[in-house]
Structures are given as C-alpha cells and as structure tokens.
Amino acid sequence: MAGIVVVFDFDKTIIELDSDNWVVDELGFTELFNQLLPSMPWNSLMDKMMGEIHAHGKTIEDIEEVLKRAPIHPRIVPAIKSAHALGCDLRIVSDANVFFIETILNHLGIRECFSEINTNPGYVDDNGRLRILPYHDFHTSSHGCHRCPPNMCKGLIIERIQASLAKEGKKKIIYLGDGVGDFCPSLKLKEEDHMMPRKNFPVWDLICENRVLLKAEIHEWIDGEDLELILLQLINSIIIAEEKIFNPTAQLLASDCKFQTIPISVHESLHPLPVPH
Numbered sequence: 001m002a003g004i005v006v007v008f009d010f011d012k013t014i015i016e017l018d019s020d021n022w023v024v025d026e027l028g029f030t031e032l033f034n035q036l037l038p039s040m041p042w043n044s045l046m047d048k049m050m051g052e053i054h055a056h057g058k059t060i061e062d063i064e065e066v067l068k069r070a071p072i073h074p075r076i077v078p079a080i081k082s083a084h085a086l087g088c089d090l091r092i093v094s095d096a097n098v099f100f101i102e103t104i105l106n107h108l109g110i111r112e113c114f115s116e117i118n119t120n121p122g123y124v125d126d127n128g129r130l131r132i133l134p135y136h137d138f139h140t141s142s143h144g145c146h147r148c149p150p151n152m153c154k155g156l157i158i159e160r161i162q163a164s165l166a167k168e169g170k171k172k173i174i175y176l177g178d179g180v181g182d183f184c185p186s187l188k189l190k191e192e193d194h195m196m197p198r199k200n201f202p203v204w205d206l207i208c209e210n211r212v213l214l215k216a217e218i219h220e221w222i223d224g225e226d227l228e229l230i231l232l233q234l235i236n237s238i239i240i241a242e243e244k245i246f247n248p249t250a251q252l253l254a255s256d257c258k259f260q261t262i263p264i265s266v267h268e269s270l271h272p273l274p275v276p277h
C-alpha cells in the first residue's frame with residue numbers, strides 16, 4: 001500500500017456533470033425542479049423530485065438507464081484504475097446520493113476501486129420509489145459548519161478520515177473536487193496533503209481568493225486528461241519520496257541478497273553449462 005488516500009468528489013469531478021441535474025433534466029422535470037428549488041434544501045428537493053418522477057410513471061429502470069449514459073471523460077476511468085493499481089486507498093465524498101453513484105460506478109466497472117463512499121443515503125422503497133435522505137440529519141441537530149449545506153459538511157468527513165489515517169498507517173491525502181462544497185474540506189488538509197481543484201470551477205475561485213487559508217499543496221486541473229496526468233505524477237512522486245526515506249533498509253536488503261548469490265555462483269562455476277559446439 002502506498003500510504004496515500006485519494007478523495008474524489010463525484011459530480012463534475014468523476015462524471016462531467018451534476019448527476020442530480022442530469023436525472024431531473026433527462027426525465028423532463030427541469031421546470032418543476034427550478035420552481036421548487038427556492039423553497040427547500042437541495043437534498044430534500046431531490047427526494048421530492050424522485051416522488052414526482054415515480055408518480056408520473058417513471059421506474060427505477062428509467063432512472064438507471066439515464067445514469068448509465070451520464071457523460072464522463074475517457075481518461076477518468078483509466079486514471080482511477082491506475083491510482084488503485086498503485087496501491088492508493090480511493091474514497092468518494094459527494095453530495096449526490098449512494099444510488100446514483102453506485103449505479104454509475106458499477107456500470108463503469110470501478111465500484112471495487114473505492115473503499116468508501118461518503119454520500120447521502122438512498123434506497124428504493126416497497127413502491128419502487130427512490131428515497132433520498134440527508135447524510136447529516138439536520139432535523140435533529142446542525143453539523144455546525146456555516147460554509148456547508150445543512151445535509152452535509154465535507155470538512156467533517158475529511159476530519160474523520162484524518163483521525164483514522166494514523167491508525168491505518170497512511171500519511172497523505174490527495175483531494176479532487178470542483179464545487180463550493182469542496183472548499184471546506186480543502187481547509188482541513190495539512191501541509192503534507194495535496195488539493196487538486198478543477199480550474200475555473202467554484203472551488204478553484206474560492207481557493208484563488210483565499211490562498212493563505214490553505215496549508216496543502218495546490219495542483220489545478222482542467223479536464224480528465226489533465227486529471228490523469230497530474231494525479232498519477234503526484235502519486236508516483238510521493239511513492240518515490242517514500243522509498244527514499246526507506247532507502248537505508250533497501251540497501252541492507254540488497255547486501256543480504258548479494259551474500260545469498262555467492263553460493264549460487266560458486267555452484268554454477270562447479271557445474272558449468274555445456275557450451276554448444
């Protein structure tokens with residue numbers, strides 16, 4: 001294991017657009033969505049929209065079909081697979097919902113690359129209607145962060161991940177995101193961590209305006225191709241730096257191997273291979 005935790009936002013970071021908007025728009029409910037948005041929190045509205053969509057005879061299969069054709073840059077899946085193959089622990093922190101995210105990740109064949117999906121719960125009820133619940137139950141108590149929507153503070157999730165890092169023997173976090181909600185977690189990152197904001201997206205604007213508030217190293221990216229290149233370079237440079245720290249041990253092991261090869265070469269010289277004439 002590389003000792004690196006890579007945290008991905010989902011909408012507009014892994015897929016090209018916002019999965020909530022994509023489902024609402026593709027099923028023809030944009031107008032109703034825009035009409036209701038000023039009156040309730042986004043997460044509560046998505047649950048209501050799923051009720052409307054169900055009442056109009058749209059099935060779970062209709063929603064799945066829309067999700068499976070959500071646009072994604074062709075280099076994102078290879079980037080995720082490579083980061084996983086390099087031994088990184090990949091996690092998702094998203095304000096979408098578990099039903100949308102798992103449907104898309106399973107369809108792309110990369111669900112198993114992620115050890116954790118932190119998002120709003122979602123399930124299909126007995127009537128075949130998708131229910132979407134808040135990650136943080138704001139009806140009982142507030143999460144206390146003024147920067148974030150009532151249903152989720154991504155900063156608190158990062159703090160929980162950070163608290164478990166030492167126990168799991170991991171050292172660094174690389175965070176990738178695009179939205180306003182990715183700013184709070186970027187403030188929680190430490191000097192040894194890396195923030196990858198999507199250039200010209202809201203989190204990038206916020207970081208540019210508040211650069212002094214961030215301790216982590218910042219690496220901007222534009223699209224999936226850029227994300228793949230920068231993320232894999234970063235992971236490789238961290239792995240190489242880690243190997244240098246452990247270099248004395250590596251040299252010791254190498255000298256051990258030399259001792260072991262001596263009897264083998266003696267053995268070979270006693271029984272030389274037949275030389276063809």
Ligand SMILES: [Mg+2]
Pocket residue numbers: 009010011012013177178179
């Ligand atoms: Mg996003």
Ligand SMILES: [Zn+2]
Pocket residue numbers: 145146147148152153154155156184185
């Ligand atoms: Zn927050």
